[in-house]
Amino acid sequence: MTTTDTTDPTDSDRSTAETDDTRAGDSRRSFLKTGALAAGGLALGASSTDIGAAQNAQQALVYAYEYHPATNFRVEDELPAATTVRLLRLPGGNTVPEISQPDDYNGYVIRYEMGNPRAAISTFLFTRRNLQRDQRYRLSASAQVFSSELNVLGATFRRRN
Structure with missing residues (x-):
């Protein structure tokens, strides 16, 4: 089989x-x-x-006409507290709704680093942080209107090496 x-x-x-x-x-x-x-x-x-x-990133206030996006700047000096308060108030001395306590801010003279150091632009920057003199920072590429009455923009910045 x-x-x-x-x-x-x-x-x-x-x-x-x-x-x-x-x-x-x-x-x-x-x-x-x-x-x-x-x-x-x-x-x-x-x-x-x-x-x-x-x-x-740290928050800062800068005058709209002196805001240069994505630009490096150096802190030249700190403003006296009384000057900072005066600059963050209206001409009559009243506060704006966005800044009820101007003395919470520190004011600084900054100088933009935009090429020729002899023709650099200097302006004021305000922040609640303490910044070091001669330290370099960089502003953000965008900003928003913080107070139209003071003509101030809100932007961020970071420390540069």
């Missing part, structure tokens, strides 16, 4: 092919998971960098 093999030779090929497809599918899923994790980590790193940058 002869026995005949009833298994189809293509069954083993199908089995091998299914195993290969399963491995390839697992490999693709693994690759996609790894890619998604890497992208998530990258996004998290980028957002923490933005948070760190935002935390280093």
